[in-house]
Amino acid sequence: MIELKEISKKFGHTQAVNTISFKVEEKETLVLLGTSGCGKTTTLKMINRLIEPDTGQIIINGADITNQNPDELRKGIGYVMQNIGLFPHYTIAENIAVVPKLLRWEKEKIKSRTQELIGKLHLPENVLKMFPHQLSGGQQQRVGLARALVTNPAVLLMDEPFGALDNVTRSSIQKEFKALEELKRKTIVMVTHDVQEAFELADRICLMDKGKIIQIGTPKQLLYQPVNDFAKKFLASQKLALEFKVVNIQDIWSFLPKGTLQDGKAFPANLNIWEAMELLRNTDRHELLISADNKESKTVTFEQLTQGFNQFQTSQPHE
Amino acid sequence: MNEQQQTLWQFMQGQSDKLLNQTLQHVGLTFISLLLAIAIGLPLGILIARKRKLSGTVLGIAGVLQTIPSIALLGFMIPVLGIGAKPAIVALLIYALLPIIRNTYTGIIGIDQHIKEAARAMGMSRSQILLKVELPLAMPVILAGIRTATVINVGVATLASFIAAGGLGEFIFGGISLNNTNMILAGAIPAALLAIILDALLSLIQKMDFKKLRRALYVFPVVILILGGFYALPSAYGSTLTAGFTPEFMGRQDGDLGLRSVYGLKIHTIVISDAVMYKAAYAKELDVISGYSTDGRLKAFDLKILKDDKNIFPPYYAAPIVRNEALKQFPQLEETLNLLADKITDAAMTDLNYKTDYLHQSPERVAKDFLISIGLYKAPKNGHNGTIRIGSKIFGEQYILAEMYSMLIKGYTDYDVSTKTGLGGTKICFDALTNNQIDFYPEYTGTGLLVLLQPDAKVAKEMAHDKEKTYNYVSAEFEKKFKIKWLKPIGFNNSYALMMRRKQSKDLNVNTITDLKNYLDKN
CATH class of the missing domain: 3.10.105.10 (Dipeptide-binding Protein; Domain 3)
Structure with missing residues (x-):
């Protein structure tokens, strides 16, 4: 668990971060969202003491981080950054082995752990002997992730991890990222300015502006209960697409007809509307079998799906 | 042309032991001073990369030192360090310093900030970042500085012969004084070859990829140390008195050659420039020098001419x-x-x-x-x-x-x-x-x-x-x-004349060159 208590930081006359407090629960992914210069990266870097706060307190797993040696603290926190920052003079294997070597792991242990991660991150084995410049951007970012995960730290900090990638590569890595079992066990703080990405990956989003927190909450809360105009406007341009991603079939369950019971592969009800639509459009089936948590099953068509969604929308409280 | 080449070749063959000796001294001087310059310049470069405020001052001072004419610098050294290897090495060190400091500094500050941040974020300590990230990444630039310094040193080391530190300058300046083209070339060609070869070798190291470079870096200091050690080789020679002769005097029949053949004089001799010779005698760095009989410094430094009792110095009207x-x-x-x-x-x-x-x-x-x-x-x-x-x-x-x-x-x-x-x-x-x-x-x-x-x-x-x-x-x-x-x-x-400090001449009762020979034979 990470807790920030009234953290402030000034650079010269600029108040980069202004009395910020939040908690990140164990195994939760918190995304710091905002425009550039809003203080989100500064906030992130204070968590592993790359930047020291002027005032306030940061507690990780019950311990105040200012009482710890910064180098030791950082060895226990994974860090992924936009520019990846792989060492150009190290091979991929050596890059991944940096922290294990600092921790004096045995060679065999480093090797087997590296192999394991390479497999999980879908990197071909022959990259291990290559140098960073010989890899594509997407591969480099996977190596960056492997480097951060290799010692299995409980906390992972990510600074715009997919920012340097093209759209196609980005969405495929995001998907892998979401599916990666290792990451589900971690407490993650991630910085992004990409609203779609934030909604895709966050358990909770912390929307920031001018060094202050505007709103902190689940994607659904941000979308349906924005606290002010700024929060509303920030999401306005992509509202519909975000809603499709935030609302799942469970939410609109009551607006769906009973449907005819049918045998075949059933999808879980936590499928969001966007995913359900994609399945219906891209495959040759007209209907989708969904089974809810209570073992109840329904079949939906595209029309039924949109109708159910619209009814859900109008049932939501409006400001 | 053909004849000229052959005689040059003959000259070099005839003087091969001297040539080898001078070349070794030259390489030795170059690398001892280079080693010291790296030992001082590298940490200084790292320091000013850490504390940028100091960079202007440090680079400024090194730059000013670089502009002092080499002869003048050697001259300044004599009162403090005397003659011989010490002042020569210090002078060479000063010339080598700027490129090494500057390139270490630019090499380190030129590293991508994100790489340094990644290193910090992974929990590397300052010294680990320096040794594992900054220095390896800055190494090609640092090596370029060392390369520049080496070539400068090979050139400036020719001047070391002015203050009795040996090297290929002995042939070059001796040849100029003696109107002996072969002698000039016998010094100049090896000096030029040395510069070219060392430059090429260092450029090879510089172009290596990181993996090979890492191995080369273990070998590099050892090689420098060994090459620097060459300087120590030829100096095993001893007599109670030390003579300092100009390069011209060394090569002349009416000079050192005549002293050996006519008087049978055997004295530990070092080669030194006329400009600093008298002062060195006065400062007791040297005991016997080959001066000119009308030189004003004879009077200034209270030196006494030893009588040429076997008439080997011809008249110079x-x-x-x-x-x-x-x-x-x-x-x-x-x-x-x-x-x-x-x-x-x-x-x-x-x-x-x-x-x-x-x-x-x-x-x-x-x-x-x-x-x-x-x-x-x-x-x-x-x-x-x-x-x-x-x-x-x-x-x-x-x-x-x-x-x-x-x-x-x-x-x-x-x-x-x-x-x-x-x-x-x-x-x-x-x-x-x-x-x-x-x-x-x-x-x-x-x-x-x-x-x-x-x-x-x-x-x-x-x-x-x-x-x-x-x-x-x-x-x-x-x-x-x-x-x-x-x-x-x-x-x-x-005319040429051998001279000693008046007091020493009196103390040892040496008034003629024959006296000097007898004194040396006894002691």
């Missing part, structure tokens, strides 16, 4: 030598120059030299005072009837003579004068004369005979100890060979 064409072009020239004939005695010349060298009066003032004292001075006529070009070699006496001739020509004729003083040695001066760059300069009969004419040993031996014979011989030969005329001698005899 000074006289102006003039191109015949110039005598035709300027009819009044000869009689004007001859005004000074037989006017300056040995003692008078020593005194004049003392005034410039030690009292630091300008040669112009010394010349004028002297001409006034013997009643020859006349105010300049400011004539414009053609310009006479006067040359001089690069030591005090020649400047004074050039000034006197300039005043006489301006005062007694309608000609104008331009002076080209400070031509670096006999060969350069004489080449300037034969190539119509100057019209005349003061030369010495002994030099004319032994350096410029170089007759076979028999003729030389027969001539060399007789003032008249020598003068007549050089006059006739110069007329025949070069169309150059020797005018009347000025009077003084500036």
Whole structure:
């Protein structure tokens, strides 16, 4: 668990971060969202003491981080950054082995752990002997992730991890990222300015502006209960697409007809509307079998799906 | 051309042990100083990359040191460090410092910030970041600095021979003094080859990829250390007294060679420039030096001339030598120059030299005072009837003579004068004369005979100890060979002489060169 208590930081006359407090629960992914210069990266870097706060307190797993040696603290926190920052003079294997070597792991242990991660991150084995410049951007970012995960730290900090990638590569890595079992066990703080990405990956989003927190909450809360105009406007341009991603079939369950019971592969009800639509459009089936948590099953068509969604929308409280 | 190459080859073969010795010394000097420069420059570069505020000051100081002329720097070192290897290494170190500091600094600050941030974020300590990230990534740039420093050092190390630190400069400057092209080339070609080879080797290391580089970096310091060690090899030699001889003296029959063959003198000898030799003797760095009998520093530093009791030093009477064409072009020239004939005695010349060298009066003032004292001075006529070009070699006496001739020509004729003083040695001066760059300069009969004419040993031996014979011989030969005329001698005899500190000479009871030999044989 990470807790920030009234953290402030000034650079010269600029108040980069202004009395910020939040908690990140164990195994939760918190995304710091905002425009550039809003203080989100500064906030992130204070968590592993790359930047020291002027005032306030940061507690990780019950311990105040200012009482710890910064180098030791950082060895226990994974860090992924936009520019990846792989060492150009190290091979991929050596890059991944940096922290294990600092921790004096045995060679065999480093090797087997590296192999394991390479497999999980879908990197071909022959990259291990290559140098960073010989890899594509997407591969480099996977190596960056492997480097951060290799010692299995409980906390992972990510600074715009997919920012340097093209759209196609980005969405495929995001998907892998979401599916990666290792990451589900971690407490993650991630910085992004990409609203779609934030909604895709966050358990909770912390929307920031001018060094202050505007709103902190689940994607659904941000979308349906924005606290002010700024929060509303920030999401306005992509509202519909975000809603499709935030609302799942469970939410609109009551607006769906009973449907005819049918045998075949059933999808879980936590499928969001966007995913359900994609399945219906891209495959040759007209209907989708969904089974809810209570073992109840329904079949939906595209029309039924949109109708159910619209009814859900109008049932939501409006400001 | 073919013949020239062969004789150069023969010279190098004949002197191969000396050549090897000098080359090893040269490599040794280069690398000892390089090693020290790296030991100082690298940490300094790292320091100013950490504390950028210091960078301006440190780079500024290193830059200023770099601009001090090398000879001047060597001169400054003598009072503090004496002569020999120490000041030479320090001087070379100073020249090597700037490129190493600057490249270490730019190499480190040029590293991508994100890479440094990643290193910190992974929990590397400052020293781990330095050793594992910053230095390896900056290494190609640092190596480029070391490469520059190496090439600079190979060049500047030739000057080390001026202060008795050895190296290929001994051949180069000896050759210039002795008018011996083969000797110059025997020093210059290996020096140039050294620079080219070292540069190429370092560029190979610089272009290696990171993996090979990492291995090379373990070997590199060892190689530098071994090469630096070369310098220590040749110096196993000892006698109770130490002699410092100029490169010219070392190579001459009427110099070191004669001392060995005629007197059988065996003394630990180092090669040193004329400019610092007297001071080094005064400072007890040297005991015996090969000076000139009219040198002002003889008086200034209280040195005593050892009597040449077996007459190996031929007479060196000074006289102006003039191109015949110039005598035709300027009819009044000869009689004007001859005004000074037989006017300056040995003692008078020593005194004049003392005034410039030690009292630091300008040669112009010394010349004028002297001409006034013997009643020859006349105010300049400011004539414009053609310009006479006067040359001089690069030591005090020649400047004074050039000034006197300039005043006489301006005062007694309608000609104008331009002076080209400070031509670096006999060969350069004489080449300037034969190539119509100057019209005349003061030369010495002994030099004319032994350096410029170089007759076979028999003729030389027969001539060399007789003032008249020598003068007549050089006059006739110069007329025949070069169309150059020797005018009347000025009077003084500036011959080679061995000298010691007066007190030491008295203490050891050494008054002649034979005394010196006997003393050395006993001790």
